Amino acid sequence: MQNQLLDIPQENQLTRRLRGTIAWNLVTTIFHQSRFRFGLVLVLSTIFWAAVFCLFYDAFNFIDSMHAEVMSLLFNTFFSALMVMMIFSTGILMYGGLYRSGESSFLLTCPLRTEAIHAHKFTEALWFSSWGFILLGSPMLIAYGIVRDAPWSFFIMLIPFIVTFVIIPASIGSILCMLVVAGLPRLRLHTLSISLALVAMGILWFSWSTFGSIQSQALTPAWFEETLSRLAMTEQVFLPSWWLSSGLLDAALGGESRELTHKSTLEALKFLGLILANALFLSLVASWVARWTYRKGYSNLQAEVPIRRHRKLFWLDELLSHAGSQVGNPVRLLLVKDLQIFRRDVSQWSQFVIFFGLLALYFYNLRSFNYSHVYASLIGHLNLAVVGLILSTFTTRFVFPSISLEGRRFWILGLLPIHRDQIVWSKFLFSFVGGLIPCLGLILLSDSMLGLPWSSIFVHLMCCLALCGGLSGIAVGMGASMPNFRESSPAKIAAGFGGTLSLVLSAMFIILIVITVGFTNHLNLLQQTIGQLSGNTASRLLGSYGGQVASLLIIIAGGLLTTFLPLVLGIRAFRQLEP
Amino acid sequence: MIQFENATRTYGNKVAVSDLSLTIPSGELFALLGPNGAGKTTTIKMLVGLLRPSRGVIRVCGHDLITETRSAHLHLGYVPDEPYLYDKLTGHEFLRFIADMYRIPRDLSQERIKREIDRFELHEFADELAENYSLGMRQRLVFAAAFLHDPDVLVLDEPMVGLDPRSVRIVKDLLKAKTADGMTVFMSTHTLAMAEEMADRMGIMVQGNLKFLGTVSELREQVDMETRSLENLYLEITSSETGEHEVASDDI
Numbered sequence: 084m085q086n087q088l089l090d091i092p093q094e095n096q097l098t099r100r101l102r103g104t105i106a107w108n109l110v111t112t113i114f115h116q117s118r119f120r121f122g123l124v125l126v127l128s129t130i131f132w133a134a135v136f137c138l139f140y141d142a143f144n145f146i147d148s149m150h151a152e153v154m155s156l157l158f159n160t161f162f163s164a165l166m167v168m169m170i171f172s173t174g175i176l177m178y179g180g181l182y183r184s185g186e187s188s189f190l191l192t193c194p195l196r197t198e199a200i201h202a203h204k205f206t207e208a209l210w211f212s213s214w215g216f217i218l219l220g221s222p223m224l225i226a227y228g229i230v231r232d233a234p235w236s237f238f239i240m241l242i243p244f245i246v247t248f249v250i251i252p253a254s255i256g257s258i259l260c261m262l263v264v265a266g267l268p269r270l271r272l273h274t275l276s277i278s279l280a281l282v283a284m285g286i287l288w289f290s291w292s293t294f295g296s297i298q299s300q301a302l303t304p305a306w307f308e309e310t311l312s313r314l315a316m317t318e319q320v321f322l323p324s325w326w327l328s329s330g331l332l333d334a335a336l337g338g339e340s341r342e343l344t345h346k347s348t349l350e351a352l353k354f355l356g357l358i359l360a361n362a363l364f365l366s367l368v369a370s371w372v373a374r375w376t377y378r379k380g381y382s383n384l385q386a387e388v389p390i391r392r393h394r395k396l397f398w399l400d401e402l403l404s405h406a407g408s409q410v411g412n413p414v415r416l417l418l419v420k421d422l423q424i425f426r427r428d429v430s431q432w433s434q435f436v437i438f439f440g441l442l443a444l445y446f447y448n449l450r451s452f453n454y455s456h457v458y459a460s461l462i463g464h465l466n467l468a469v470v471g472l473i474l475s476t477f478t479t480r481f482v483f484p485s486i487s488l489e490g491r492r493f494w495i496l497g498l499l500p501i502h503r504d505q506i507v508w509s510k511f512l513f514s515f516v517g518g519l520i521p522c523l524g525l526i527l528l529s530d531s532m533l534g535l536p537w538s539s540i541f542v543h544l545m546c547c548l549a550l551c552g553g554l555s556g557i558a559v560g561m562g563a564s565m566p567n568f569r570e571s572s573p574a575k576i577a578a579g580f581g582g583t584l585s586l587v588l589s590a591m592f593i594i595l596i597v598i599t600v601g602f603t604n605h606l607n608l609l610q611q612t613i614g615q616l617s618g619n620t621a622s623r624l625l626g627s628y629g630g631q632v633a634s635l636l637i638i639i640a641g642g643l644l645t646t647f648l649p650l651v652l653g654i655r656a657f658r659q660l661e662p
Numbered sequence: 663m664i665q666f667e668n669a670t671r672t673y674g675n676k677v678a679v680s681d682l683s684l685t686i687p688s689g690e691l692f693a694l695l696g697p698n699g700a701g702k703t704t705t706i707k708m709l710v711g712l713l714r715p716s717r718g719v720i721r722v723c724g725h726d727l728i729t730e731t732r733s734a735h736l737h738l739g740y741v742p743d744e745p746y747l748y749d750k751l752t753g754h755e756f757l758r759f760i761a762d763m764y765r766i767p768r769d770l771s772q773e774r775i776k777r778e779i780d781r782f783e784l785h786e787f788a789d790e791l792a793e794n795y796s797l798g799m800r801q802r803l804v805f806a807a808a809f810l811h812d813p814d815v816l817v818l819d820e821p822m823v824g825l826d827p828r829s830v831r832i833v834k835d836l837l838k839a840k841t842a843d844g845m846t847v848f849m850s851t852h853t854l855a856m857a858e859e860m861a862d863r864m865g866i867m868v869q870g871n872l873k874f875l876g877t878v879s880e881l882r883e884q885v886d887m888e889t890r891s892l893e894n895l896y897l898e899i900t901s902s903e904t905g906e907h908e909v910a911s912d913d914i
Contacts, residue, residue, distance in 0.1 A: 086736050086737075086764040086765060086766065086811050086812075087736075087764070087765040088732055088733070088736060088765070089763065089765055093765070097759070097762050097763060100759075100762075101748075101751075101759055104750075104751060104755055105748060105750045105751060108750040108751065108752075108755075108791060109750050112750070112791065185744075185746040186746060186748070188712060188742075188746060189746040191711060191712055192710045192711060192712065192735065192738070192740045193735060193763055194732045194733075194735040194736045194763065194764065195732070195763065196732065378711070378714070378731070379714065381712070382712070382713050382714040385707065385712060385713050386671065386672070386673050386678075386713060387673070387674075
């Protein structure tokens, strides 16, 4: 019997069924094989959702009672920022999905329309790029509805508003991605780099012009007024974010009379219709662009000549290779190798730069706020926790899988005159030194911007040392104890049971360190600021210098224990390993 | 039937495939040989529609791959050197997906899925997720998927990599039977013995040019050598042409 081509609804049904089957198998696999991870993700997401809801609930209560007129401005700012982020995130996801994935190569050899392949990958990208929006936006909007005593129709309309809205920036991102690849394949990297640099500069300029040059003193009513007036630029009637904000604000109106509710709901529906019409139009444009450019762009990209670079030994590698004694040579060589891989793996260093760069930007801006000593101390401790948490995500994502990945190349390492312990030690040193340098810098920046006393800075630096050692010890030790040699993707190794456990233990370690030092340090500052504490003896003792020294000793001991215990266990396990 | 008419593909200034004109009729197994960087993979990518020729036309069963892509793909089966499978689909679900893609009626598709599962001995793992498959298992499933819709043209890129001897035998027998039934097979391989054993005709590509086109016996006649092993003949043809211009990427 002759094979037949599918029509458009059949193609859509086919890809929809494919995604459904994959999603179902994924969920059942996770539920059966990684219940711990599944439960943890569920619990943490719920806690996060609840925390965001409470935060917005309080904030909306405050704003509603004092500054109800700024609500529109806040919504516009929030949604316009999300819109810009979604354009870029979907564009990047579509690039990976349409042009760099094995699935797209496979589907392009099948009798499917390019529009169907685009729609399939677009749905995936839409989901990936908008889940953050849903996680952050849903508690905010529900909190707003409750505070404003919105009619039930508001809560019903939230879903179509969000779903239709996200299609607009996602379609724009997808269209831009396909046009750039089809039109400028050879310059795609340059175009992308220049675009990103321009956007980064634009954001910096916007931040600076919005907050940097405000004349009024920070956090005063005049300061707020000046800041809000600058954010008014997001209230443009042609922006989809304005349609969404206006629609939601209208949908939440009412309550006073049935007629008013009816009228505002109708207004909201008009905005929903406007968003829906634009979403459908842009989807059609994206589909049309896919039909005319996707295969051509894919082919052009495939035909690009790979750039062959003659890489010379970097000065740092040269320096490291020849530094120190002969005994430590294998560890140094392994370090140089890891350093070379890190430098050439854009996904590693770019995330490192983005996250630590954003933190540095935030810490640098702390000087705009003249906090009192007590608040500055609290914020300093929170910043310490944030630095630790960011570092723990890196140690879990990149350091934990490194032993498993090394195991895949074990036949090379096994033939070299290297002791297995040296492999583990080199991973630890790489993680410890690599984490310590930026973390110390960030803590110094944060504390100096907050104007903390040197004693507090010293304590924070010691904590940082303990955190870097402990987090590296946990990641390397557990990576050696629970390796996964079947998996080649570091992301999948990190997402397994060992990686999740490593992340949880890292988070617990960070909390313990920060609470231990934060509590005594904070009590000490309180004593200095408001004199002798009137509380019980325990508070006075903890707040004394003796208490501080004791907490410092606990941190040092805890740091050493968390560094070396997992490492020793990991080394023992690694010695017994038979890959 | 496959037709290349002056098919040329350039990568920047480098000509990966130059003016390839070749017709492979129904029922023929054609083997494309050549050193790394000769243009074999480029030829295959053009044939399956992943790369567009810079010049020239490629037709599958009379359908131009640029203007009638879907119709051409309807007649095409493809087994790449690095097969793609959905990790979160079972072998059975993947075959079902392929059957639906070619709009094979449900009762017929059940029959064919069973046929391919039997043929490639997939019973033991057909209901397991593909993420747990070994290289050989993956390759067998991809073969099953490629044969599922009874294509008129089958394109194979290094088809025997990862297969155990028993599976290799199954594939060889199947290819012989299918070509006897009229299927056209285009196969790229480095395994000279395989080409010698299987191919009706072979082409030897060097730096984007088809340096030889004919049967094994024609190849032996063309090159006058004392030791007439295919390996020596192949090396004789390719050694004079390859050299400093060879492109680093094996994928070209």
